[in-house]
Amino acid sequence: MKIIFAGTPEFAASALQALLDAGHEVVMVLTQPDRPAGRGMKLLASPVKQLAERHNITVYQPEKLRTAEQQAPLTAVDAEVMVVAAYGIILPQVVLDMPHLGCLNIHASLLPRWRGAAPIQRAIQAGDTETGITIMQMDAGLDTGAMLSRHAVPITNADSTRSLHDKLAEYGAQAIVAALQNLPLLQSNATPQPVAGVTYAEKIRKEEAGIDWQMPAADIVLRLRAFDPFPGCTTLHGDTLIKCWAGTASSEQGVPGTVLAVDAQGILVAAGKGAVRLTELQRPGAKRLGARDFLAGGKLQVGEILR
Structure with a gap:
């Protein structure tokens, strides 16, 4: 034809x-x-x-x-x-x-x-x-x-x-x-x-990338999946903008945005309902890394606030 x-x-x-x-x-x-x-x-x-x-x-x-x-x-x-x-x-x-x-x-x-x-x-x-x-x-x-x-x-x-x-x-x-x-x-x-x-x-906008930790954990995980590979979800650790590429929802509770646990399996962050275990992250100018390798490049402490 x-x-x-x-x-x-x-x-x-x-x-x-x-x-x-x-x-x-x-x-x-x-x-x-x-x-x-x-x-x-x-x-x-x-x-x-x-x-x-x-x-x-x-x-x-x-x-x-x-x-x-x-x-x-x-x-x-x-x-x-x-x-x-x-x-x-x-x-x-x-x-x-x-x-x-x-x-x-x-x-x-x-x-x-x-x-x-x-x-x-x-x-x-x-x-x-x-x-x-x-x-x-x-x-x-x-x-x-x-x-x-x-x-x-x-x-x-x-x-x-x-x-x-x-x-x-x-x-x-x-x-x-x-x-x-x-x-x-x-x-x-x-x-x-x-x-x-x-x-x-609607077209995906870069402005949608920022994670709102007041959202339920399940909804944040859906956004992580939806925004990979563009625009990627982001959160601030101090003044550093971190891209978050993958994670799972968990039932743990805490003040939204608070780091509840840090280990080789991921970085557990409290959400509005439940928590998100971030398993793949990326610092500015660096590669996407699993949680273990990401943490080797700089520690996050339990109790810190992501925003």
Whole structure:
């Protein structure tokens, strides 16, 4: 099938690779413009662009797709379908209507739950036990299009956004290949999204990183899992900002933020209800470390207050 592919991060690159492996003709890749990254703030190509260039696929990187001039390269390739995965740029209706079979989106949730920018993180943060992949026929709304297929994926207590992302990327890649094999049938039986059960996954903000030790321990642990690898949860030990990457909830009680115990198994900190045993931490400029190695680089004392 003759495809335009639109996507930017690793999640999307997995789907692009699967489409290429399945023998589809990807005639153009849309991806966001190169962005500054790293300490040197050098321009970095997206994972999707890097993959496209390795396969000699035409790459188009507009800032927007609002004008006829910006849209002209898409019209010229005369694609049968556009596949969209975490592209990050709004597609106006005129673009959605360009491919003969429309635009399909690989969305990392079981719609209508968690429409929006951060469905993986918000599902973990909310304590959901299940998420999945929805292949959707795109319309001009925010993830409001009719559903062609849904594929459930369990969320385990061991999952962080990092691990769940990788699972969903694999499922999404498989799901879009399967959808294209049966596209006319799926489109004729597309299911409108129900009104009931709609939730929105707002973009993760760096300001959410700070741990509020007044929260219940179970909710703090969910945030640790949801914010790994970005933005990471943080707490202050004196004037030092420590990133907290992993932990478990415990039933111990104390004044919120107080260090209750320090040992090789972790740093036990009182929360609003229960306590959190922090098991993986990181000092500024250092690597992520397990509790034992972290403590070797500088002690925390029982009774100290984290904030």
